[in-house]
Amino acid sequence: MSTATHMHGRIGESIKRKxxxxxxxxxxxxxDDFVLSNxxxxxxxxxxxxxxxxKSIDTSAAGSMPGVIAVVxxxxxxxxxxxxxxxxxxxxxxxxxxxxxxxxGQEVAAVIAETKYQAEDxxxxxxVDYEVLPAVTSPDGAKSAGAPLIRDEKEGQKDNHIYxxxxxxxxxxxxxxxxxxxxxRLHTFYPRCHPAPLETCGCIADVNSATGKATIYMTSQxxxxxxxxxxxxxxxxxxxxxxxxxxxxxxxxxxVPVYPGYVVATAASLLIGRPxxxxxxxNENLISTGFARDYHMTGDLAVDEKGKMLALRVHLDSxxxxxxxxxxxxxxxxxxxxxxxxxxxxxxxxxxxDGYYTNKAPGGVAYxxxxxxxxxxxxxxRLVTNAAIELxxxxxxxxxxxxxxxxxxxYTSATGWVYDSGDYPKAMDVALEKLxxxxxxxxxxxxxxxxxxxxxxxxxxxxxxxxxxxADFDILGLRMFDSAELRVHPxxxxxxRMGTKSQGQGHETTFAQIVTEELGIPAADIAVEEGDTDTxxxxxxxxxxxxxxxxxxxTAMVSRKLRDKARKIASHLLEAAExxxxxEVGRFYVKGSPDRSKTIQEIAFAAYTNLPEGMEAxxxxxxxxxxxxxxxxxxxYAVVVDIDKGTGQVKVRRMVAVxxxxxxxxxxxxxxxIHGGLxxxxxxxxxxxITFDSDGNCIGSNFMDYLLPTAWETPRFEMGETxxxxxxxxxxxxxxGESATVGSPxxxxxxxxxxxxxxxxxxxDMPVGPDxxxxxxxxxxxxE
Amino acid sequence: MxxxxxxxxxxxxxxxxxxxxxxxxxxxxxxxxxxxIGCDTSSCGACTVLLDGExxxxxxxLAVQVDGRxxxxxxxxxxxxxxxPIQAGFHEEHGLQCxxxxxxxxxxxxxxxxxxxxxxxxxxxxxxSGNICRCTGxxxxxxxxxxxxxxxAAAQAKVPxxxxxxxxx
Numbered sequence: 001m002s003t004a005t006h007m008h009g010r011i012g013e014s015i016k017r018k019x020x021x022x023x024x025x026x027x028x029x030x031x032d033d034f035v036l037s038n039x040x041x042x043x044x045x046x047x048x049x050x051x052x053x054x055k056s057i058d059t060s061a062a063g064s065m066p067g068v069i070a071v072v073x074x075x076x077x078x079x080x081x082x083x084x085x086x087x088x089x090x091x092x093x094x095x096x097x098x099x100x101x102x103x104x105g106q107e108v109a110a111v112i113a114e115t116k117y118q119a120e121d122x123x124x125x126x127x128v129d130y131e132v133l134p135a136v137t138s139p140d141g142a143k144s145a146g147a148p149l150i151r152d153e154k155e156g157q158k159d160n161h162i163y164x165x166x167x168x169x170x171x172x173x174x175x176x177x178x179x180x181x182x183x184x185r186l187h188t189f190y191p192r193c194h195p196a197p198l199e200t201c202g203c204i205a206d207v208n209s210a211t212g213k214a215t216i217y218m219t220s221q222x223x224x225x226x227x228x229x230x231x232x233x234x235x236x237x238x239x240x241x242x243x244x245x246x247x248x249x250x251x252x253x254x255x256v257p258v259y260p261g262y263v264v265a266t267a268a269s270l271l272i273g274r275p276x277x278x279x280x281x282x283n284e285n286l287i288s289t290g291f292a293r294d295y296h297m298t299g300d301l302a303v304d305e306k307g308k309m310l311a312l313r314v315h316l317d318s319x320x321x322x323x324x325x326x327x328x329x330x331x332x333x334x335x336x337x338x339x340x341x342x343x344x345x346x347x348x349x350x351x352x353x354d355g356y357y358t359n360k361a362p363g364g365v366a367y368x369x370x371x372x373x374x375x376x377x378x379x380x381x382r383l384v385t386n387a388a389i390e391l392x393x394x395x396x397x398x399x400x401x402x403x404x405x406x407x408x409x410x411y412t413s414a415t416g417w418v419y420d421s422g423d424y425p426k427a428m429d430v431a432l433e434k435l436x437x438x439x440x441x442x443x444x445x446x447x448x449x450x451x452x453x454x455x456x457x458x459x460x461x462x463x464x465x466x467x468x469x470x471a472d473f474d475i476l477g478l479r480m481f482d483s484a485e486l487r488v489h490p491x492x493x494x495x496x497r498m499g500t501k502s503q504g505q506g507h508e509t510t511f512a513q514i515v516t517e518e519l520g521i522p523a524a525d526i527a528v529e530e531g532d533t534d535t536x537x538x539x540x541x542x543x544x545x546x547x548x549x550x551x552x553x554x555t556a557m558v559s560r561k562l563r564d565k566a567r568k569i570a571s572h573l574l575e576a577a578e579x580x581x582x583x584e585v586g587r588f589y590v591k592g593s594p595d596r597s598k599t600i601q602e603i604a605f606a607a608y609t610n611l612p613e614g615m616e617a618x619x620x621x622x623x624x625x626x627x628x629x630x631x632x633x634x635x636x637y638a639v640v641v642d643i644d645k646g647t648g649q650v651k652v653r654r655m656v657a658v659x660x661x662x663x664x665x666x667x668x669x670x671x672x673x674i675h676g677g678l679x680x681x682x683x684x685x686x687x688x689x690i691t692f693d694s695d696g697n698c699i700g701s702n703f704m705d706y707l708l709p710t711a712w713e714t715p716r717f718e719m720g721e722t723x724x725x726x727x728x729x730x731x732x733x734x735x736x737g738e739s740a741t742v743g744s745p746x747x748x749x750x751x752x753x754x755x756x757x758x759x760x761x762x763x764x765d766m767p768v769g770p771d772x773x774x775x776x777x778x779x780x781x782x783x784e
Numbered sequence: 785m786x787x788x789x790x791x792x793x794x795x796x797x798x799x800x801x802x803x804x805x806x807x808x809x810x811x812x813x814x815x816x817x818x819x820x821i822g823c824d825t826s827s828c829g830a831c832t833v834l835l836d837g838e839x840x841x842x843x844x845x846l847a848v849q850v851d852g853r854x855x856x857x858x859x860x861x862x863x864x865x866x867x868x869p870i871q872a873g874f875h876e877e878h879g880l881q882c883x884x885x886x887x888x889x890x891x892x893x894x895x896x897x898x899x900x901x902x903x904x905x906x907x908x909x910x911x912x913s914g915n916i917c918r919c920t921g922x923x924x925x926x927x928x929x930x931x932x933x934x935x936x937a938a939a940q941a942k943v944p945x946x947x948x949x950x951x952x953x
Binding site for chain 1: 801803804808811815816817818819820822823824825827829830857858859860861862867870871874875876878880881883884885886887890908909910912913914915917918919920921922923924925926932
C-alpha cells in the first residue's frame with residue numbers, strides 16, 4: 001500500500017545530468033582554468049633523441065632570459081633526492097634525466113618563469129650536448145644479441161627483460177593440444193595507441209612556505225593514491241599534502257599515473273615559495289604520458305572434430321618502454337590479460353607473458369579498459385572468428401556452441417577467474433535479431449557474387465572490472481576498496497563524497513540516484529563531491545570501470561546504514577516499535593496504518609532536534625567497500641563492413657551493440673558511455689597509431705598524425721541490452737565505462753577479415769587503414 | 785600592441801605581444817576560460833569561437849588579427865539564466881560528458897543553425913567534423929543540434945501574427 005508520489009531520480013530513470021549546468025555555460029573548472037595569486041608557469045625541455053648519453057647541459061643563457069625565475073635540471077633534483085621516482089609497477093623512472101635519456105620526449109630540464117611564453121622561450125635556449133646511442137624500438141630488438149642495455153643504471157639489470165609471468169596450467173594444456181583435431185593460430189600485434197583525452201595532463205603546485213602545506217591541483221583520476229605516493233616520494237607528511245582533482249576533461253586511463261612534471265612543479269614551488277603551474281601541450285601528452293597496448297600476441301586454440309574448444313595457449317611480448325610504469329595491480333605483471341579465455345568454456349589454458357624495456361615512452365595504461373582486458377578480449381575474439389572461418393563454421397554458431405552456459409555461473413575459468421553472472425546466448429540472440437542475421441548472411445553472399453567485398457564481424461566479449469577485492473588487487477600495496485561518505489543535513493538535503501573521480505562519467509548524477517533509491521532523498525537535493533583529498537574519504541579512484549561496482553556499492557551501503565538509524569528515529573517519533581515500521585522509498589510508516597508516517601526529511605530534522613534518549617546526534621556515515629569479487633560485464637557486438645577494392649577503404653555500414661552491464665542506474669548515461677567506447681574502439685581499429693622509426697622517433701605525436709575519429713567517419717550505432725544482475729553487488733550493477741572499447745575493436749576487425757576471407761586473407765593488424773587493406777587485396781591479385 | 789575587440793557584445797581591449805594567440809588572450813587576459821586548448825594544431829576544435837559569426841579556431845589566430853572585430857565565446861551563448869536552444873539541446877540529449885569539447889561544439893552548432901535552420905544529419909556531422917569529442921561518440925551531439933533546430937523552428941512558428949504583419953507590411 002503506497003501513498004508516496006513519484007520520487008524523481010530513482011535507479012533506472014534517465015534523469016538529465018546535474019553537472020551539465022556549469023559545462024554548458026563554459027563555467028567548468030578544469031586545471032588550466034585556475035589562476036592562483038603570484039602563480040608561475042613551468043615548461044619542460046624534452047629529449048629529441050630516443051637513446052643518448054647526456055654530456056652536458058648549459059642553462060646559462062636560459063637562466064638570464066626575461067621573466068625566468070629558475071631552471072631546474074636533473075642534477076638539482078638529485079641534490080634533493082628527487083631525480084628518480086618510483087613507478088606504479090614498482091620500478092623507477094627518471095624525473096629529470098641525469099645520465100642518459102631513454103626515450104624521445106623524456107624530461108631533461110624545466111624552466112619556471114612569470115608567463116607561459118617566457119618559460120617556453122627560455123626552455124628553447126637550454127643547450128644539451130648528447131652522445132646519441134642506438135635505439136631499441138621493439139621487444140624483438142630488446143632481446144636481440146648485442147642490443148644496447150637501456151637500464152644500465154639499475155643494479156643487477158643485465159639485459160632488457162623486465163618480467164616473465166604465467167597463468168593457467170601448462171601440463172593439462174599441452175595434453176589437450178596433443179589430442180586436438182585442429183589447432184588454429186593467430187599472431188597479432190595490438191599496436192601502441194594513446195588515450196588522448198581532449199584535456200592534457202597538468203598540475204598547479206602550491207607549497208605554502210609558512211605552513212609547509214602542499215596543495216596540488218592535478219588532473220588525476222586517483223587523487224588519494226597520488227597523495228600517498230607523493231608522501232612516500234617527497235617525504236612530506238601526508239596530512240601536509242592536499243591533492244585537488246578539479247573537473248577533468250576526459251581521462252581514459254591517461255590520468256592515473258604520476259608524471260615527472262608533477263614532481264618537478266612541486267619541488268619548484270617548495271624551493272621558490274610561489275605556486276607553479278605546468279600544463280603539457282598535445283605533443284608532450286602523446287609522446288611522454290601513459291600510452292596503451294603495445295602487445296605482440298600469439299594465440300593457439302585447440303578444437304575437436306565437433307568444433308568444441310579444448311584448450312587455449314597464449315604467449316605475449318609486452319613493450320613497456322624505458323621504465324616499467326604500467327598502472328596495474330602489483331600481483332599481475334601483464335595486467336588482467338589472463339581473462340583471455342573470454343566468454344568460452346575452455347577447459348584448460350596456459351598464458352605466458354614477457355615484458356621488455358625499449359626506448360619508447362613508459363607508462364602502459366589501460367586506455368578505457370580494466371588493466372589489459374582489451375588486449376585479451378581482442379585476441380580471443382579475433383582467434384575465434386579466424387577459427388570459425390578456418391573450420392568452415394558460422395562465427396555466431398561456433399561462439400554459441402562454446403559459450404559458458406547460463407547455468408554454469410558462478411563459473412571458474414581455466415586461469416582462475418570466478419565469473420559472477422552471465423547469459424551470453426541471450427545477448428548474442430538480441431544482437432543477431434537486431435542485425436537480421438540470417439537475411440544478412442544471404443545478402444553478403446549475393447553481394448559477393450556481384451564482386452563486392454563485404455563481411456560481418458562478431459565479438460562476444462567478457463570483461464573483468466570493478467577491482468578489487470583488496471586481497472588480490474592493489475596499487476603499490478593500497479587495497480582497491482572505495483568509499484562513500486553521506487551527510488544528511490537537518491533540512492533533509494544531502495552531501496555525498498566519494499573516493500572516486502569523475503572525468504565525464506556523470507558521477508554527480510548517477511551516485512545521487514543511488515542515494516535516492518536507498519534513502520528517498522530526491523536526486524536534485526543531493527550534492528556529490530569528489531577529488532579533494534582534504535574533504536573526500538580515501539579511495540583508489542576512477543579507472544577500470546570500478547566506480548559503480550565499488551564506490552557505487554559503498555554509496556548504497558552507507559545509505560542503508562543511515563536508513564537503519566533513520567528507522568530508530570522514526571520509531572521514536574511515531575512511538576512504534578522498529579519492527580512495526582515499513583520502509584518505502586522516502587518514508588517509514590506504521591504497518592497497517594500508512595497515514596502514520598515520517599518522511600526521511602522529517603527524520604533528518606529530528607536527527608538534529610529531537611533524538612531518542614542516548615542516541616548520537618546527526619545523520620551521517622561513511623562506508624569503505626571492499627568488493628567480494630570482480631564484476632563481469634559482457635555483450636555481443638556485430639559489425640557489417642563494405643570495402644572498396646580499388647582504394648582499400650573500409651566503410652562500416654552497421655554497428656549493433658548489445659551490452660549487459662547488470663542493473664543500469666541511469667540508462668541515458670550508460671548509453672552515452674557505450675557510444676563513446678564504440679567510437680574509441682572504432683578509432684583504435686581503423687585510425688589510431690603511435691609508432692616509431694628505427695631511430696626511435698615517435699610518429700603519431702600530434703593530432704595531425706595521431707588520427708582520432710570525427711563525427712564524419714564515426715558510424716551510427718544500433719543499441720540493445722540485456723540485464724543480468726551481479727549477484728554480489730548491492731545494486732546488481734557491473735560497470736560499463738569501458739565495455740565498448742574492450743569489445744568493439746575485434747568486432748570491427750573481424751568484419752574486415754570476414755570480408756577478405758574469400759581471398760585467403762586471415763589477418764591485418766590494427767589500425768586497419770586503407771593502405772593495409774589495399775596491400776592485402778593486391779597481394780591476392782584482387783586489385784591492381 | 786594595443787588590441788581591442790568586441791567579446792560577447794562588450795568592448796574589451798588589452799596590450800599584448802604580437803605573437804599572443806587569440807585563445808591565450810581570451811583565457812589569460814580576459815579570464816574567459818570557457819574556451820579550451822586541446823591540441824595547438826587546429827585539429828581538435830576545443831578552442832573554437834565565433835569571429836563575426838563564423839567558427840574559427842582561436843589557437844590558430846593571433847589576438848591582433850581580430851582587432852576591431854567581434855568574438856562570441858561559450859560565455860556569450862546564454863541569455864542571463866536562460867540557456868540558448870543549442871545549450872538546452874545538449875542538456876536534453878546528453879550531448880556532453882566531460883564537457884571539454886562542448887563549448888566548441890555548441891558554437892559550431894549555433895553557427896550552423898544560423899546559416900541552415902534545418903540541417904540534415906549529414907550536414908550536422910560535416911559541420912562538426914572539425915571538432916573532436918572523445919567521450920560521446922557524436923550521436924547525442926547530432927541529436928542535440930537537431931533538438932535545437934526543432935526548438936528554434938517551434939519558437940519561430942509561435943511569433944504572434946500581429947508582429948509579423950507589423951514587420952512585413
